[in-house]
Amino acid sequence: MERVAIEKKVLSENDRIAQQLRARFAERGTLVLNCISSPGSGKTSLLERTLEGFPPETRVAVVTGDIQTDNDARRLARFGFPVRQITTAGACHLDARMVEKSLDGWDLSELDLLLIENVGNLVCPTSYDLGEESKIVILSVTEGDDKPLKYPGAFAKSRLMVLNKIDLLPYVPFDMEAARRNARSINPEIEIIETSCTAGHGLDAWRQWIGARIHEAARKEEPG
């Protein structure tokens, strides 16, 4: 019997494409944010409110993933910014090749921000690098405050947790402090913003967070 070392990363082809994408995004100074969450946590609503608040000259585009339908792309296209839908036809996540194909014809140097709305799922999307600068996990208060403990991968790999639908806090048994504590027990560095897309709470902080990251991405692009 002979043991042969292989030491190969599974999904290495996805990782290779993701690294190429990351290099393209960095070269052109495009900030890419990969938004992941359970179905129904409010990803599309958050992106709607985000686009709504941007001036028309903002250089932003959106790629949105769903298993079926282009409903989200149609919702997001109302704000006048470029939007593309990826319909995965059964796949529970976006992968780097899907994102690469979705960018065909877009001049990234004309974009400061690319928002990716992943398929609603807190497990599989965490395995697939899309070349993003940051993952953002969205958790709504209609879900359990122990979700960071149940789905640690999503929270471990995200730079920011958006606690969404906080206008519903009076009606649901969601412990905000427990949610923060649980998220930080998985990822001590995770940043947290609280939002309500219907009442408008926290959206300024969210836009400021994006603005700071865009500024950072542009600064890294500058020579020297």
Place this chain on the structure above:
Amino acid sequence: MHEMGIASEVIEAVRVEIARHPGARPSKVGLRVGEWAGVDVESLRFCLEVLVKDTDLDPLALDIEFRPQGSELDIAYLELEE
């Protein structure tokens, strides 16, 4: 779920490796799976069993090393019998 795709990639890597060792038969493949890799280990095990069953790779034992608080998803080794 995406475990079937991952299992397919493992089988592909096994076939690439055995092509380098003519006459050898693979008996076990070793994987490292991190807690945060987004992979259900039992589902992955089931998918690999399905893909191997009744093929020239059958039987192929699976050794999964689970890594707490890790993000690894690696094919670590392959055991071959002459």
